[in-house]
Amino acid sequence: MSTEKEESLNFIEEIIEEDLKNKKHEGRIHTRFPPEPNGRLHIGHAKAICLNFEIAKKYGGKTNLRFDDTNPTNEKTEFVDNIKKDIKWLGYNWDDREYYASDYFDTLYDYAKKLISKGLAYVDESTADEISEMKGTPTEPGKNSPYRERTIEENMVDFEKMRNGDYADGAKVLRAKIDMSSPNMHMRDPVIYRIKHEDHHRTADKWCIYPMYDFAHGQSDSIENITHSLCSLEFRHHRPLYDWFIEHLEIFPSRQIEFSRMNVEYMIMSKRKLMKLVENDIVSGWDDPRMSTLSGVRRRGYPPEGIRMLIEKVGLTKRENLIEINLLNACAREVLNKKATRVMVVESPLKLTISNYPEGSSELLKSLNNPEDETMGERDISFGNEIFIEREDFALDPPKKYFRLAPGKTVRLKNAYIITYEDHKTDAEGNVIEVICKYYPETKSGSDNSGIKAKGVLHWVNCADAIPIEIRSYDTLFTDPTPDSHEDKDFLEFVNPDSLVVNTKAMSEPSLKSAGESEHFQFFRKGYYIKDQDSKEGMLVFNRTVTLKDGFNKK
């Protein structure tokens, strides 16, 4: 077969193929994923991770993992470890290429001195407010600092003093000398080094001055010989600065290319806001299954293949976008349908007695683990005269087109027999508490040639060996698709009070006792579930990842 299907390239692939054609960097492709270890990764980061790793893979290149740890204030080793775990979970490997911007502090310091010696950087002792004031506004040019014309020698001595700890935090900064009237605010003599007498998670107290993002990121790219530095659109205005440093430092010319980040309905991607949800106990932690963090998404049961599929389907452009949460769920269902083990779980049990099945006896029936994948095999499930069915699968007064059990109706019990309603019992308030049916022995699953028809198929569990489980069902964490886009309202006002529903009354077939840590299940006719870390010996807990598509309840 030919590869006729002409795949269309996204704009970054076009740039790369053009570079390849021109033998730029000898055809070498090297990308990087550069998180700051100050919080957990979220599903928005997944786009950057997939893009960087996939594009390198596609063109035979490499991808570095680099921690952008230039601000010691909120950076922690704990975050480093979690970030690595998340990237691995997503399915990517950086081999031994694990780097830290802090590894380059010495080099960066030398770069700063080089800039000073070229007369392109100066020490400014204005206050932060004064610097901000002199910066002007996007529509008005800024003013030169009174310290701008100090001599190279003065600057060099003073910068060394900064480094030696002679000054207090905030007393002085090092600034690049560019253009205070540039229409690009980032070119108005940006601060490139600040004083912070703070311990760093890796360099401890070695340094008391730390480079700013603009004086660390591009330089780190360059040091690592990164060919294509892919980042999100908000860094667009930093690109001229990125290029300016490379030019004046005369270092390897990495190229920054920006793409639009992914926004997902009902999800929040801001680390600060995510932190607020945790701190205010609105969620149980960074890994709450309703969170957009990768640890939350993982605990919820979304498979990594599904996340990668989502990113692939979302594509890559420079447009603003808002992805429907449904696309994520569709990807999850597609993956899970093929790999989830089918089990029967009754969420809201209603007792059903089979009048003509010998009391006290039982038999073993075969159940396919996954009809989509025969290689997953089958298992035995027990059947007896007393079972539980789903409460909503029985109705005294059924609506039209009700394929379930009701007076006069006949249905099939999945993997078992066809049964017909005979009677029911109610409690004092008139609630149905038990249904009585008769079964047809000749309709046993797999060997039914009775000719008896039953439109509906019900899932069930055997009273004799069913085990109680807890089910946690989730809805969106917010009631508004874009909770943080309202200028007049705080995003917390949109927290969905019904985003978590805990059901401790569910009954499961006993096979769930041996559920694995990352084993996905489909609870028949319900949805996809995964065992939660809160599970205990006598009470297993399951998270609902996503429901099955439901063609009945919608109507």
Add this chain to the structure above:
RNA sequence: UGACCCAUGGUGUAAUCGGUAACACUACGGUUUUUGGUAUCGUCAUUCUAGGUUCGAGUCCUAGUGGGUCAACCA
């Protein structure tokens, strides 16, 4: 009242020297089905607006309109 970026269905993307709108998800409607799942078939767009160039424009030109981003000693 600056600079830069973006503009194709409900959503996200495609249409590579201009050649008559494609794919996926959703929604709706069939078929199949021992999951109202899966699978499968079908239906849903005056390409932001107005002019212009051309035999022909989503693609080119002009002028608008709308949206986004930028003024942290954060990244």
